[in-house]
Amino acid sequence: MPGKRTTWFSNTLLDHIFGRALWQPPEVLYVGLWLEPLTERSTGASPGEVGAKGYQRIAVPNTSRFWPSAGEGVKHLGETVKSVDAAVDWGRVTHLAILDAPKGGNALYVMEARRSKLVEDGDRIELWSGDIEIREG
Numbered sequence: 001m002p003g004k005r006t007t008w009f010s011n012t013l014l015d016h017i018f019g020r021a022l023w024q025p026p027e028v029l030y031v032g033l034w035l036e037p038l039t040e041r042s043t044g045a046s047p048g049e050v051g052a053k054g055y056q057r058i059a060v061p062n063t064s065r066f067w068p069s070a071g072e073g074v075k076h077l078g079e080t081v082k083s084v085d086a087a088v089d090w091g092r093v094t095h096l097a098i099l100d101a102p103k104g105g106n107a108l109y110v111m112e113a114r115r116s117k118l119v120e121d122g123d124r125i126e127l128w129s130g131d132i133e134i135r136e137g
Contacts, residue, residue, distance in 0.1 A: 005040070033050045035091045038095045
């Protein structure tokens with residue numbers, strides 16, 4: 001399922017484009033894992049993010065290797081990225097967010113996971129090249 005731009009990010013881009021505020025893309029983006037649906041109004045503090053001991057958002061460098069050039073209004077994850085190994089059960093991951101901070105922060109895009117996964121002790125989430133798809137326009 002393609003990612004949807006959040007209201008916060010839409011407003012930020014509009015203000016940037018029309019000269020109201022400057023926005024600098026972060027050097028690292030973070031993929032957060034959610035156990036509940038997300039909407040365009042979701043933030044980095046929205047309920048339902050995995051909260052189990054040892055959980056961390058997946059850090060993804062904001063480079064052309066991990067985020068190759070868009071084509072036809074579509075951007076894809078370009079490399080496989082992995083979460084830390086779960087030290088306890090996390091639950092069923094069903095949704096993802098692309099965020100600008102390792103904790104809290106702003107959600108830029110939200111999406112349903114291509115494959116939901118029940119993450120149990122010792123498991124990890126792997127997002128393969130192409131697993132994250134963002135469509136504009």
